[in-house]
Amino acid sequence: MTARTAKLALAAAMTMGLALAGCATQPYGNSNSGYYGSQSSAYGNQPVRCNSCGVVQEVQQVYLQNNGSGGTLGAIIGAVAGGVLGNQVGKGDGRKAATVAGAVAGGVVGNQVGKRNSSDQVAWRIVVRLDDGRYATVTQRENPGLRQGDYVEVRGDRVYPR
Structure with missing residues (x-):
């Protein structure tokens, strides 16, 4: 390997290193600006990810009575x-x-x-512990396909996986 090739390889390696350093992000929760802000949840110092996100606590199949x-x-x-x-x-x-x-x-x-x-209709009742410590209970007709422990977002009268 010649001196010129060695210098060229070193320059290429340094350029790639600098380019990859620009892609680095801070670990989750270490920023006090942007979307996460400086909010913390009711349980410790974990940041609140969104106002309507949380962990599924319970999913139950229920029957809604028809309105007659x-x-x-x-x-x-x-x-x-x-x-x-x-x-x-x-x-x-x-x-x-x-x-x-x-x-x-x-x-x-x-x-x-x-x-x-006009028989009763099948629905699902989902209980979610939101990131800020509150609980939300949603009853929806569509099968959410969720299990206990899944991370979800509650929007309106529906629960969506995140």
Whole structure:
């Protein structure tokens, strides 16, 4: 190896070292400026990463009761259908009585069918201990695919993995 090659290799190594030094970042939490700021959590001197981030404490599958609109809608449709069918029977006062009886019977049957078809819905209740020590409980219909110990962010009425 000649002296010139050795100098060129040394210069290249120093240039690469300086270039890589520009990529170095401070370890997490050693900065008092920027996004992390100088906030600390309620548990020691760990910085708060975001106001709505934390660790999943519990995930439970729950069932949400339907608001009952299926039974009401079924009763209305059944009453109309029963009234129309009852109107086709008899003449005069008999027709009126058959229309009323058909509407009542159709309403009762439609209500039961509507309730049966609008069953409870599956949801998930997620309890999160936020970085600042508070707890957040979110119930969402979508399966979050989370487990206890996962780090998440709570946005609105949903929990997202981080």
